[in-house]
Amino acid sequence: MTMTLDALMTVNDNTISGAELVVRMLEAHGVTHVFGLCGDTSLPLYDALARLDHGITHVLTRDERSAAYMADGYARVTGRVGVCEGPSGGGATYLLPGLVESNESSVPVLGITTDVPVTARGRYPLTELDQTRLYAPLTKWNKVIDTVGEIPHTLRTAFRAMTTGKPGAAHIGLPYDVQKHRTGGDDIWAQPEHGAVPAWRTAPDPESVARAADLIADARFPVFVCGGGVVISGATAALAELAELIDAPVCTTISGQGSLAETHPLCVGVVGANGGLPCTRDVLAKADLVIFVGCRAGSTSTEHRTVPGPDVTIIHIDIDPMVISCNYRTAVGLPADARRALEALCDTIRISGEPLPISRGAVAIVTAAKDEKAQALASLSESRELPIRPELVIAELNKALPEDAIIVADPGTPCPYLSAYYTLRKPGRHFITNRAHGALGYSMSAAVGAWFGRPSAKVVSVMGDGSFGFTVGELETITRYNVPMTMIVFSNSVFGWIKASQKSGYGERYFSVDFNRTNHAAVAEAYGVKAWRIENPADFPAALRAAIAHDGPTLIDVICQPLQDAAAPVSQWMG
Numbered sequence: 001m002t003m004t005l006d007a008l009m010t011v012n013d014n015t016i017s018g019a020e021l022v023v024r025m026l027e028a029h030g031v032t033h034v035f036g037l038c039g040d041t042s043l044p045l046y047d048a049l050a051r052l053d054h055g056i057t058h059v060l061t062r063d064e065r066s067a068a069y070m071a072d073g074y075a076r077v078t079g080r081v082g083v084c085e086g087p088s089g090g091g092a093t094y095l096l097p098g099l100v101e102s103n104e105s106s107v108p109v110l111g112i113t114t115d116v117p118v119t120a121r122g123r124y125p126l127t128e129l130d131q132t133r134l135y136a137p138l139t140k141w142n143k144v145i146d147t148v149g150e151i152p153h154t155l156r157t158a159f160r161a162m163t164t165g166k167p168g169a170a171h172i173g174l175p176y177d178v179q180k181h182r183t184g185g186d187d188i189w190a191q192p193e194h195g196a197v198p199a200w201r202t203a204p205d206p207e208s209v210a211r212a213a214d215l216i217a218d219a220r221f222p223v224f225v226c227g228g229g230v231v232i233s234g235a236t237a238a239l240a241e242l243a244e245l246i247d248a249p250v251c252t253t254i255s256g257q258g259s260l261a262e263t264h265p266l267c268v269g270v271v272g273a274n275g276g277l278p279c280t281r282d283v284l285a286k287a288d289l290v291i292f293v294g295c296r297a298g299s300t301s302t303e304h305r306t307v308p309g310p311d312v313t314i315i316h317i318d319i320d321p322m323v324i325s326c327n328y329r330t331a332v333g334l335p336a337d338a339r340r341a342l343e344a345l346c347d348t349i350r351i352s353g354e355p356l357p358i359s360r361g362a363v364a365i366v367t368a369a370k371d372e373k374a375q376a377l378a379s380l381s382e383s384r385e386l387p388i389r390p391e392l393v394i395a396e397l398n399k400a401l402p403e404d405a406i407i408v409a410d411p412g413t414p415c416p417y418l419s420a421y422y423t424l425r426k427p428g429r430h431f432i433t434n435r436a437h438g439a440l441g442y443s444m445s446a447a448v449g450a451w452f453g454r455p456s457a458k459v460v461s462v463m464g465d466g467s468f469g470f471t472v473g474e475l476e477t478i479t480r481y482n483v484p485m486t487m488i489v490f491s492n493s494v495f496g497w498i499k500a501s502q503k504s505g506y507g508e509r510y511f512s513v514d515f516n517r518t519n520h521a522a523v524a525e526a527y528g529v530k531a532w533r534i535e536n537p538a539d540f541p542a543a544l545r546a547a548i549a550h551d552g553p554t555l556i557d558v559i560c561q562p563l564q565d566a567a568a569p570v571s572q573w574m575g
Contacts (some may be wrong), residue, residue, distance in 0.1 A: 028190035039087020041114035044179035068098020073449030089127025103169035104436030108162035117177035144173030204336035223287035228255035229294015235339035236427035275419025441470025475527035496563030
């Protein structure tokens with residue numbers, strides 16, 4: 001009897017296939033979830049996942065973009081590497097948007113795309129494309145494998161790249177024939193630290209720390225501006241200790257929310273062009289010294305480098321030395337892990353001989369700003385005009401959600417309202433949005449990943465109706481896994497951010513931004529999601545409480561004010 005090629009490749013019990021090797025290397029790095037979508041070139045990998053005992057849950061998605069966003073959300077709430085996979089051709093292109101977002105947001109996500117056989121390259125096989133060149137400029141590390149023996153070293157290198165230094169995304173291309181080739185299994189091992197961030201923390205230069213401590217001691221009114229690097233580093237306790245020691249307000253970027261609990265007397269909240277308010281801007285404008293921590297000091301957080309102004313003294317802490325002094329002349333740069341740098345500053349200031357804690361009256365200034373913010377929210381959220389104001393939704397979320405809840409927002413309509421007015425009562429990652437590239441369709445899928453990463457937390461996805469249209473197919477994924485998340489759709493039948501910008505900057509020449517209204521509640525119910533459609537402001541609080549209490553997936557379709565007619569906390573529209 002003639003044996004098939006597949007049978008011949010499985011008769012040697014002392015060897016392991018490339019696909020099996022990938023699974024074992026993921027297992028060795030502590031991977032417990034893989035998000036992905038099947039394809040012809042992925043068949044050996046799927047067969048290995050089906051046959052082996054590995055402890056990895058494969059979450060089948062309805063779109064490769066969603067798989068990448070789920071891996072991103074998972075990584076953000078766990079600190080562990082998120083893993084997504086997809087097939088060659090179109091699948092490889094669809095996975096890319098999520099990896100770009102993860103890479104620019106310093107989130108460790110590994111994308112594995114299967115590929116055409118090595119032996120078929122250049123012979124016009126179906127779905128062939130140059131994955132190496134496609135992914136190279138948009139990930140931190142990237143490799144398409146040529147031989148089965150490369151797999152262990154390639155996986156180890158990818159995990160090391162994602163978790164050391166500035167975290168980021170990596171990509172591995174896995175050809176079909178390499179998945180079936182066999183090799184010995186004696187190189188299966190992983191460096192334990194490389195399964196999560198931050199691996200191998202870097203400490204700051206002591207002389208630079210001493211100079212920074214002197215500047216802080218001499219400052220009249222220092223202010224922190226904290227980005228996502230504080231949460232990624234796990235530096236929240238060190239930040240609180242230093243801020244209390246020197247009596248300095250803590251402002252955050254959108255990605256930096258959770259650097260300090262927003263109930264802390266020194267936490268101002270979000271500053272900048274998106275989600276900042278005049279009262280929070282005024283606190284930052286008082287500073288004669290600004291300490292950027294884990295923050296790129298980019299256009300949104302500094303309102304195009306106007307707050308702080310160019311004459312303010314700057315101390316900048318960031319794991320990426322290229323960020324430091326890019327936008328501001330910097331008195332002291334500390335290229336280091338955020339937690340190590342903040343701890344070093346605390347230690348240096350404590351032994352400086354200065355009376356501690358320093359008193360600068362920061363709490364009173366922060367309290368006044370927060371009171372003004374609360375009054376602004378109350379005046380808008382208590383309105384009963386129609387359509388419903390988005391501020392009402394945020395005010396009710398503040399009342400109804402537990403303190404350990406996770407909110408995932410798309411970058412359009414929901415983001416500025418949540419950043420300005422939702423109060424995070426615990427430090428750490430409890431608010432997620434895709435601020436690096438701002439693609440619509442992120443929230444629903446990233447919330448699924450966040451729930452798989454932290455299933456004990458209540459997860460809420462907030463999106464506009466434009467975003468809902470991008471990602472509606474994942475409602476089937478959500479019901480298949482019975483993910484007990486709550487979705488809120490701001491329904492206003494418009495790509496609101498663009499229409500509001502056309503109003504403020506283009507003389508209200510509205511063009512190609514409006515679309516028909518969808519009954520999102522009916523769509524959700526068709527997928528098996530319990531849903532409400534709310535038009536009357538008085539009906540929303542009860543619907544929200546019922547949705548949160550339900551033991552399965554829920555959706556609330558809120559007929560709300562369009563963004564161009566709203567009082568959204570976006571500086572370019574506020575005058």
